Amino acid sequence: xxxxxxxxxxxxxxxxxxxxxxxxxxxxxxxxxxxxxxxxxxxxxxxxxxxxxxxxxxxxxxxxxxxxxxxxxxxxxxxxxxxxxxxxxxxxxxxxxxxxxxxxxxxxxxxxxxxxxxxxxxxxxxxxxxxxxxxxxxxxxxxxxxxxxxxxxxxxxxxxxxxxxxxxxxxxxxxxxxxxxxxxxxxxxxxxxxxxxxxxxxxxxxxxxxxxxxxxxxxxxxxxxxxxxxxxxxxxxxxxxxxxxxxxxxxxxxxxxxxxxxxxxxxxxxxxxxxxxx
Ligand code: NAP
Numbered sequence: 001x002x003x004x005x006x007x008x009x010x011x012x013x014x015x016x017x018x019x020x021x022x023x024x025x026x027x028x029x030x031x032x033x034x035x036x037x038x039x040x041x042x043x044x045x046x047x048x049x050x051x052x053x054x055x056x057x058x059x060x061x062x063x064x065x066x067x068x069x070x071x072x073x074x075x076x077x078x079x080x081x082x083x084x085x086x087x088x089x090x091x092x093x094x095x096x097x098x099x100x101x102x103x104x105x106x107x108x109x110x111x112x113x114x115x116x117x118x119x120x121x122x123x124x125x126x127x128x129x130x131x132x133x134x135x136x137x138x139x140x141x142x143x144x145x146x147x148x149x150x151x152x153x154x155x156x157x158x159x160x161x162x163x164x165x166x167x168x169x170x171x172x173x174x175x176x177x178x179x180x181x182x183x184x185x186x187x188x189x190x191x192x193x194x195x196x197x198x199x200x201x202x203x204x205x206x207x208x209x210x211x212x213x214x215x216x217x218x219x220x221x222x223x224x225x226x227x228x229x230x231x232x233x234x235x236x237x238x239x240x241x242x243x244x245x246x247x248x249x250x251x252x253x254x255x256x257x258x259x260x261x262x263x264x265x266x267x268x269x270x271x272x273x274x275x276x277x278x
Contacts, residue, residue, distance in 0.1 A: 010149070037084065077100060091113065092274045113274060121133055143171070145259060162226075167226055219249070
């Protein structure tokens with residue numbers, strides 16, 4: 001039976017540390033503040049916004065929402081970003097993506113407020129192995145959770161399924177920074193099951209429900225399932241067939257209750273770092 005890598009423990013430990021940091025900042029007259037930028041009312045965005053606001057409250061971070069209507073013009077969006085960039089009381093901005101005109105709008109965000117790593121400057125810092133920018137929160141949450149659970153990364157073989165700029169590629173860079181030996185798989189990868197079985201650490205961020213099953217896992221592995229899918233009965237499922245993988249591997253994240261809960265804590269950590277001057 002596998003060890004369950006639950007996100008709640010890591011999120012709670014991080015939240016307690018962050019609350020103390022936020023109190024210290026407030027004592028110096030700084031109210032750490034996150035601005036969430038949302039266009040329209042997509043269910044997924046509203047759910048993430050609720051989770052982020054709840055975590056901010058627990059951490060002592062103020063959260064504000066700039067909500068713009070569907071059909072917002074490019075000019076109005078860029079103006080909203082400009083206003084957030086120029087507002088000294090806002091330390092971090094979380095755009096709920098994809099936004100309309102996504103690449104252009106994200107690139108307009110001030111890098112020092114880019115707490116979810118969406119700007120070219122943040123990406124360049126991550127790929128250069130520098131601490132100057134912020135990594136995307138979900139990618140960092142994978143590594144934060146593994147570290148919290150005492151999973152060794154240095155010298156181990158890691159496979160990341162998915163090469164998006166939001167999760168797969170940054171997760172690979174963060175694992176590399178931890179001295180893992182990293183392979184990135186994608187939809188054109190040949191013999192994905194064999195590649196997965198070679199890995200000591202398997203991060204699955206393909207956005208395909210149940211992609212990873214018994215043929216992809218072996219004893220001793222650690223599996224992090226980043227996927228989130230809502231089944232017709234309303235329950236949440238991952239990219240990994242948990243019932244097939246869990247009896248085989250050494251450790252696995254549940255869905256829900258794995259990476260997701262750590263993501264919002266990492267977001268608050270980034271806001272506090274931005275509020276402290278980076
Ligand atoms: P994405 O942009 O759709 O990227 C998916 C990646 O998976 C792509 O690189 C794609 O390859 C690869 N892929 C798709 N099918 C594959 C297959 N059959 N075999 C191997 N690789 C395959 O998705 P994303 O934004 O990275 O999100 C991934 C998942 O994470 C989604 O389920 C999303 O809901 C979830 N998510 C979770 C959190 C959290 O906090 N837990 C946060 C955000 C997102 P190609 O590049 O070749 O197309």
